[in-house]
Amino acid sequence: MTFHLSTKERLLAIVDDIEIIAKELIENTIAPKHQKISSTEHAQLVELLVAKDAELKSVLQLACDQTKIEQKMNSLRAQVELQDQEINQLQKQLKEAEQVLSTALFQARQKLASIARANKKPVPSEELIKYAHRISASHAISAPLTWQQGDLRRPYPTDIEMRLGFLGKSDLSINGHNLQHHSSLSEMHRNTTGEVPASAQNQFAWHPSGELHMNVLASGGSILLDTRGRKNTSQVEVEVMSTESSSSSSSDSQ
Amino acid sequence: MSGGDKKELQKVTPLTVDEIEIEILPTIYAIIRSVEKDPIDKQRESQECSVKVLELQKRLDNVRNQIRQLPIDLNKEEQLQRLETLRNQLLLKQKLLKKYKNIQF
Numbered sequence: 569m570t571f572h573l574s575t576k577e578r579l580l581a582i583v584d585d586i587e588i589i590a591k592e593l594i595e596n597t598i599a600p601k602h603q604k605i606s607s608t609e610h611a612q613l614v615e616l617l618v619a620k621d622a623e624l625k626s627v628l629q630l631a632c633d634q635t636k637i638e639q640k641m642n643s644l645r646a647q648v649e650l651q652d653q654e655i656n657q658l659q660k661q662l663k664e665a666e667q668v669l670s671t672a673l674f675q676a677r678q679k680l681a682s683i684a685r686a687n688k689k690p691v692p693s694e695e696l697i698k699y700a701h702r703i704s705a706s707h708a709i710s711a712p713l714t715w716q717q718g719d720l721r722r723p724y725p726t727d728i729e730m731r732l733g734f735l736g737k738s739d740l741s742i743n744g745h746n747l748q749h750h751s752s753l754s755e756m757h758r759n760t761t762g763e764v765p766a767s768a769q770n771q772f773a774w775h776p777s778g779e780l781h782m783n784v785l786a787s788g789g790s791i792l793l794d795t796r797g798r799k800n801t802s803q804v805e806v807e808v809m810s811t812e813s814s815s816s817s818s819s820d821s822q
Numbered sequence: 823m824s825g826g827d828k829k830e831l832q833k834v835t836p837l838t839v840d841e842i843e844i845e846i847l848p849t850i851y852a853i854i855r856s857v858e859k860d861p862i863d864k865q866r867e868s869q870e871c872s873v874k875v876l877e878l879q880k881r882l883d884n885v886r887n888q889i890r891q892l893p894i895d896l897n898k899e900e901q902l903q904r905l906e907t908l909r910n911q912l913l914l915k916q917k918l919l920k921k922y923k924n925i926q927f
Contacts (some may be wrong), residue, residue, distance in 0.1 A: 575894040580886060587882050589848045621847050631894045637901050638893040651915035658922060682873070729881045816831045 575631050579745045582624045846885065848880045 593613055596605055703709065711723040730736055853874045856867065
């Protein structure tokens with residue numbers, strides 16, 4: 569006979585059987601004589617009771633073994649729990665590492681892309697420094713050292729200066745006037761990426777205008793930077809400004 | 823029942839087999855004896871009998887309760903299988919951890 573019941577169920581069944589047999593025996597003892605069962609049956613009942621008791625004891629022994637096994641299993645479960653915790657922690661660390669690495673990769677790719685872009689069109693540093701000098705020559709970057717309250721000069725390109733620049737003049741004469749501009753110039757116009765300064769007060773963006781102007785000068789154009797009555801001093805002040813602007817440009821450069 | 827050290831688990835309830843009162847037979851025997859012998863004092867005898875019957879009932883119930891508290895919901899084979907599964911699980915997890923913990927990058 570194979571028992572597929574759990575040990576618990578077996579035990580409980582045996583206990584129930586014992587109870588029934590005991591009740592039978594006791595009732596038989598109490599019962600009046602004509603209802604009593606035969607002595608053989610009585611003996612059989614008693615034997616059955618004893619057998620059941622023995623079975624109970626053996627199954628209890630089994631239960632005892634199972635309890636021991638259960639204790640082992642509990643300790644194993646505790647160990648598995650520890651391993652689980654360690655695995656979880658490791659997983660968290662790996663995830664963090666992956667995140668950090670992917671961020672680093674992304675940024676590195678961006679840097680490589682910008683390096684490639686820069687390498688395609690290299691600009692010599694001399695030219696950049698010259699440009700910086702020129703745009704700061706008219707005090708459009710910062711006020712001159714001798715600036716006082718009430719001085720009419722402004723640390724940004726003023727209205728008049730903008731109108732005197734290339735953009736202002738080309739706007740006035742859309743159809744006819746042939747200003748000196750080369751095709752390379754217009755190309756450079758389009759390629760400029762300028763920041764719009766916060767202090768732009770007229771309709772022209774300063775940066776394109778200034779750059780236009782500079783390029784005109786670099787290519788030997790005839791349009792001079794006309795700042796009100798400062799043509800002579802601007803030459804002198806370029807030297808003064810150069811130190812100042814170079815410091816600012818070097819601080820700006822990355 | 824078999825002696826020997828069995829550690830009790832956290833619960834206070836008797837999870838050890840030792841503590842189960844399975845000596846039911848003596849009680850039954852006592853009841854039958856007291857019924858069979860000639861009653862000297864009928865009243866006292868019947869009182870004693872009923873007391874003993876109640877005691878039998880109580881013992882049976884106790885045994886049942888204590889059995890229910892044992893961790894023996896499965897039969898032995900299933901329990902051993904579970905034990906094996908647990909052991910394998912533990913081994914696998916330990917292997918996994920060993921594999922990944924000491925990687926040098």
